[in-house]
Structures are given as C-alpha cells and as structure tokens.
Amino acid sequence: MASISGVYSSSSSSSSSALRHRRLLLPLKPIPSSRRAAAIPIFPLGRPPHLRPPRSIADLPRSPLTSSSASLPPEKKTLGIEKDPIKLWRRYVDWLYQHKELGLFLDVSRIAFTDEFLTEMEPRLQTAFHAMQELEKGAIANPDEGRMVGHYWLRDPKRAPNSFLRLQIENTLDAICNFADDVISAKIKPPSSPAGRFTQILSVGIGGSALGPQFVAEALAPDNPPLKIRFIDNTDPAGIDHQIAQLGPELASTLVIVISKSGGTPETRNGLLEVQKAFREAGLDFSKQGVAITQQNSLLDNAARIEGWLARFPMFDWVGGRTSEMSAGINIKEMLVGASLMDEANRTTVVRNNPAALLALCWYWASDGVGSKDMVVLPYKDSLLLFSRYLQQLVMESLGKEFDLDGNRVNQGITVYGNKGSTDQHAYIQQLREGVHNFFVTFIEVLRDRPPGHDWELEPGVTCGDYLFGMLQGTRSALYVNDRESITVTVQEVTPRSVGALVALYERAVGIYACLININAYHQPGVEAGKKAAGDVLALQKRVLSILNEASCKEPVEPLTLDEIAERCHAPEQIEMIYKIIAHMAANDRALIAEGNCGSPRSIKAFLGECNVDELYD
Numbered sequence: 110m111a112s113i114s115g116v117y118s119s120s121s122s123s124s125s126s127a128l129r130h131r132r133l134l135l136p137l138k139p140i141p142s143s144r145r146a147a148a149i150p151i152f153p154l155g156r157p158p159h160l161r162p163p164r165s166i167a168d169l170p171r172s173p174l175t176s177s178s179a180s181l182p183p184e185k186k187t188l189g190i191e192k193d194p195i196k197l198w199r200r201y202v203d204w205l206y207q208h209k210e211l212g213l214f215l216d217v218s219r220i221a222f223t224d225e226f227l228t229e230m231e232p233r234l235q236t237a238f239h240a241m242q243e244l245e246k247g248a249i250a251n252p253d254e255g256r257m258v259g260h261y262w263l264r265d266p267k268r269a270p271n272s273f274l275r276l277q278i279e280n281t282l283d284a285i286c287n288f289a290d291d292v293i294s295a296k297i298k299p300p301s302s303p304a305g306r307f308t309q310i311l312s313v314g315i316g317g318s319a320l321g322p323q324f325v326a327e328a329l330a331p332d333n334p335p336l337k338i339r340f341i342d343n344t345d346p347a348g349i350d351h352q353i354a355q356l357g358p359e360l361a362s363t364l365v366i367v368i369s370k371s372g373g374t375p376e377t378r379n380g381l382l383e384v385q386k387a388f389r390e391a392g393l394d395f396s397k398q399g400v401a402i403t404q405q406n407s408l409l410d411n412a413a414r415i416e417g418w419l420a421r422f423p424m425f426d427w428v429g430g431r432t433s434e435m436s437a438g439i440n441i442k443e444m445l446v447g448a449s450l451m452d453e454a455n456r457t458t459v460v461r462n463n464p465a466a467l468l469a470l471c472w473y474w475a476s477d478g479v480g481s482k483d484m485v486v487l488p489y490k491d492s493l494l495l496f497s498r499y500l501q502q503l504v505m506e507s508l509g510k511e512f513d514l515d516g517n518r519v520n521q522g523i524t525v526y527g528n529k530g531s532t533d534q535h536a537y538i539q540q541l542r543e544g545v546h547n548f549f550v551t552f553i554e555v556l557r558d559r560p561p562g563h564d565w566e567l568e569p570g571v572t573c574g575d576y577l578f579g580m581l582q583g584t585r586s587a588l589y590v591n592d593r594e595s596i597t598v599t600v601q602e603v604t605p606r607s608v609g610a611l612v613a614l615y616e617r618a619v620g621i622y623a624c625l626i627n628i629n630a631y632h633q634p635g636v637e638a639g640k641k642a643a644g645d646v647l648a649l650q651k652r653v654l655s656i657l658n659e660a661s662c663k664e665p666v667e668p669l670t671l672d673e674i675a676e677r678c679h680a681p682e683q684i685e686m687i688y689k690i691i692a693h694m695a696a697n698d699r700a701l702i703a704e705g706n707c708g709s710p711r712s713i714k715a716f717l718g719e720c721n722v723d724e725l726y727d
C-alpha cells in the first residue's frame with residue numbers, strides 16, 4: 110500500500126489562488142524494498158504441470174463441426190462434455206454439495222472434470238489443505254510482506270494464534286456494535302442537525318475498503334434503513350461533487366466513515382479532503398461527524414486522533430483489504446456466523462465435501478490451471494449485483510500474479526466479470542453462447558423470490574420470480590448444450606448469514622486455488638507499481654508547473670513549447686507525458702495555451718495564467 114508523504118488532513122484555507130500550488134498532489138511513496146521481507150513460504154508446490162490433455166469438444170480446433178461429437182476422433186468423444194440427460198442427472202446428484210444449516214448448494218455437474226483429473230489433483234489438494242491449516246494457525250502466508258493472513262479469525266476469534274489477537278478481534282466487534290447502536294438510537298448524534306440524529310452515511314474508501322461495504326450494503330440494506338449509505342470510491346472530483354450535492358443540507362446529519370487499511374491511499378485521502386472542504390464551507394465541524402477505520406498509527410489514524418474525530422476503529426495488519434469484509438464497518442454478527450459455518454465446512458480434507466475445494470477444482474479444470482478461461486459471475490438477484498465486482502477484486506488481485514512462490518515467471522490469474530441475470534441476457538450472453546469460447550459461468554441462484562406473503566401470479570401459474578428462475582435455468586441449459594461449462598451456487602435467500610457464507614466460500618476457494626498454482630494470494634505488487642508510476646507523473650507535473658511559473662513571471666511572459674519545457678525539466682524522454690499534463694491543466698483552466706491547440710501537439714506554446722512570485726524564491 111502506498112502512503113502519502115505529508116499531512117493526511119486538509120488545509121483550512123480555501124482561497125483559490127493561494128491553493129493554486131498547494132492543490133498539487135504530493136508525490137506517492139512506494140513500499141520500501143526493505144519491507145519485502147524474506148519469509149518461509151508455506152506453499153511448497155512447484156509450478157503445476159499441465160495435468161490434462163485437451164479433453165473437451167471446445168478444446169479442439171475450431172470448425173463448423175466442432176459441436177458435433179460425431180465428427181470427433183473416438184478418444185476426444187470420451188473426453189467431451191456429457192450430454193445424456195440421465196447421466197447428467199446422475200452426475201448432478203452424485204456431486205451436489207449441500208450445507209444444510211446455511212441452506213447453500215453447490216452444483217459442479219456442468220463442469221466436465223474427469224475421474225483421472227480428480228485422481229491427479231487429490232494429492233495437490235491435500236497439500237493445499239495442509240497449507241490452509243498452517244495459514245489458519247498463523248503462518249506467514251504472505252511471504253513478500255512478511256504477514257500472517259488472519260481474516261478467518263475474524264469470524265472465529267478463538268482460532269487466532271494468541272489471546273492478544275483474540276481479544277483485539279472481540280473488543281473491536283463489541284465496540285463497533287455499541288457504536289452502531291448508539292448512532293441508530295441517537296445517543297451519538299451530530300451537533301447541528303435539525304433531524305437531531307444521523308440520517309446518512311458517506312463511506313470514503315477504495316478497493317477492498319469500498320467494494321465489500323458496497324456489496325453488502327446493496328445486498329442487505331432494508332428498503333428504508335435508519336441511515337442511508339452512499340460512497341465515494343474514486344478521486345474523480347465531479348463524482349465527489351455529485352455525492353456531496355446529493356446530500357445537500359443533510360451533510361449536517363451525515364456520518365462520514367473513512368476506510369483505509371494503510372491509511373495512506375491517495376484516492377481516499379483526496380475524497381476525505383474534498384468532504385472536509387464541503388464541511389468547512391457549510392460551517393460544520395467535520396471532527397464531530399468523522400469516523401476512521403484504519404490501521405493503528407497510520408496517517409489517517411493519526412489525523413483522526415489529533416483532530417479528535419467521533420470514533421476510530423482498527424483494521425489489522427494481518428487482514429488484507431480484499432478480505433476485510435468482516436472487519437470494522439459493517440453490522441456483522443450474522444454475517445460472521447454465516448462465514449464461520451462456511452469456514453468450518455471448508456476445513457474438511459474430503460474434497461467432495463469441501464465446497465471451496467470443489468470450486469477451486471472447477472476453476473483449475475475450466476481454466477487449465479493457467480487462467481485460460483474467464484470466470485463470468487451471474488447472480489440472478491438485483492441485490493447481489495455487486496457480488497461480481499466484489500469477486501473481481503478478490504479473485505483477480507489475489508490470483509493475478511507474475512511470479513510463483515519459487516520465483517518462476519508464471520503470469521497467473523483468472524479474469525472475472527459479470528453483472529446480474531437476467532439483465533445480462535440482453536447484453537452479452539449472445540457472445541457467451543455462440544461466440545468465442547473463453548469463459549466458464551458461475552450462476553448464483555437465490556431460491557426465495559420475495560418475502561413471504563408478497564407473491565402473486567402475473568399470469569396463470571407463473572410469478573415474476575418464476576420468470577427469473579426460468580431465465581437462469583434456460584441460460585444454464587442453453588450454454589451447456591453449446592459446451593459452455595458452468596457452476597451453480599444456490600442460496601435460500603439473501604440474508605446476512607448467506608452473504609457471509611458466500612464471501613467465506615470464495616475467500617477460501619481463492620486460497621486453495623492459490624496453493625494449487627503455487628502463488629501468494631495475499632499481496633498485490635502490481636498495484637504498487639501503478640501507484641508509483643502515478644507518483645512519478647505528479648512529480649513531473651510539479652516540475653512542469655515550476656518551469657511554466659518561472660517563464661510566466663517574466664516580462665513579457667514567455668510561452669514555452671513542449672520541447673522547451675521538456676528540456677528545462679531535464680526530461681526530454683517525457684515529452685509525451687508533459688503534453689498530456691499541459692492538456693489536462695489547460696482543460697481545467699490551470700494553464701493557458703498561447704498558440705496552437707491540443708490536436709497539434711508540436712504547435713503548442715503554454716504559460717500560466719497567474720504567476721506565483723513566492724514560489725520563485727522557495
């Protein structure tokens with residue numbers, strides 16, 4: 110996680126010209142290489158060999174006859190996808206996983222793995238189970254960052270490796286629940302709200318500090334919640350302005366929850382600064398309405414402590430952003446129960462009884478253990494819309510790795526996308542059924558259509574929910590007939606418990622799959638590279654501004670060509686980036702283009718509208 114040098118909190122000045130230069134973002138600091146501690150990897154597997162020969166119709170060279178098994182050589186036929194409905198039904202029943210208490214089913218019958226594949230994978234899965242056991246006991250499962258991986262303890266604190274951690278988890282949970290109760294009962298209230306209580310939550314965070322809360326809020330919020338929630342999850346100023354404008358006078362009764370594990374993520378810092386500015390302009394005291402959820406002593410934590418924010422809750426070093434779904438910030442007791450029950454089910458070493466292992470196995474089969482196929486996630490329930498986006502981060506940030514644990518370049522990963530059914534049937538399912546075969550599907554099915562007592566038949570014998578059901582089943586069949594494999598996860602209804610179980614199911618499946626392909630699922634070095642590059646751009650922008658400022662303070666003002674700016678910045682190789690910086694500043698009235706236009710970069714001569722003499726003497 111990158112951090113930001115300098116203060117986390119905002120300046121109290123709001124004069125726009127004084128802010129001209131202060132507004133510039135501070136350079137980002139990359140993780141020091143000394144923090145990339147050497148540690149004992151707990152996953153001993155080497156690069157997985159390719160376990161399978163081509164085995165399905167889809168693997169064969171494309172021809173108009175591909176889907177006709179009659180045209181295939183005999184050995185390919187036996188490896189092809191089963192189409193006999195009676196045999197398929199048998200396979201369905203044989204492999205159906207059910208978690209009775211959770212009301213959750215997992216159907217892997219439409220993934221065509223073979224007995225040979227299972228036999229070959231068995232020892233590898235046993236090794237993965239062992240690695241997961243070690244991880245749960247507190248091994249350094251994230252060797253690059255020298256960290257334990259403890260999100261499983263959050264729902265079962267007695268599994269934490271020591272009593273200190275156990276107490277930390279339990280106390281945090283109690284503190285969150287008490288705080289939430291006090292906010293809802295207006296025991297804790299904003300100082301100057303006409304409503305006399307908090308009515309809105311504005312959640313500021315990005316990545317794992319946004320997707321989880323967004324998903325859960327969308328899935329579980331009642332129709333008329335005591336506090337409505339909205340999110341700032343980007344550094345897009347227009348998007349932030351929109352959220353603040355929508356709050357309008359209700360800003361006075363808004364609880365602002367700033368979530369950042371590292372406490373130094375630039376987008377989140379910027380969101381906070383923008384919100385604090387809005388508070389100042391409305392004459393409100395932000396500290397009376399601000400809550401920080403972050404690691405102890407992070408920049409955000411320190412700012413919140415010094416400014417005396419309403420509350421601070423910890424995020425733990427040993428919980429990654431994308432697996433922090435069960436940490437501070439959400440009403441979570443039932444979710445924790447669901448997750449804990451699912452974790453327990455996933456501890457068995459009998460593969461067919463372990464839903465997470467079954468999922469990992471299917472992913473391995475479907476994508477050849479190298480991500481050759483994408484995972485399309487289709488929840489047939491509006492409230493689970495964000496599950497696919499949530500899984501996109503969980504899976505892609507965890508599995509998308511350049512190197513394996515032995516340092517071999519493997520470029521691993523599985524691409525995840527999807528929105529919801531049946532909506533997506535009117536968008537891209539056409540390609541899934543008939544176009545390029547580069548995916549497998551996961552259907553998420555919810556059996557309960559509506560709360561009891563609200564159903565009605567909109568035509569004889571058929572409800573609205575029956576249509577949704579029909580669309581799911583129809584799509585599953587239509588895809589399968591065309592050799593498109595799928596998994597179906599079924600839950601009884603969308604409740605905190607089932608949502609917790611779904612999250613836990615996928616967290617563990619990712620962990621097991623990572624063991625199978627021998628990668629570290631718990632770091633994100635590629636993200637750091639992007640952040641560092643962003644820091645370099647902003648540092649260059651400061652140099653450009655300084656050069657332009659110097660030329661703009663001359664009498665007469667000296668407009669500069671891009672070549673001249675690049676030369677004075679001692680960065681001739683950065684001329685394209687300098688062009689982009691000037692074009693962006695010009696579009697935002699922070700630089701003037703004297704000659705030429707952005708369509709003909711060589712013609713541009715630029716200067717600043719205002720020169721800052723002070724800066725020349727800094």
Ligand SMILES: O=P(O)(O)OC[C@H]1O[C@H](O)[C@H](O)[C@@H](O)[C@@H]1O
Pocket residue numbers: 110315316317318368369370371372373374377430431506633636
């Ligand atoms: O919670 P934060 O420290 O602000 O991090 C927010 C996000 O930053 C990066 O993008 C990481 O790759 C994510 O895993 C993380 O969730």
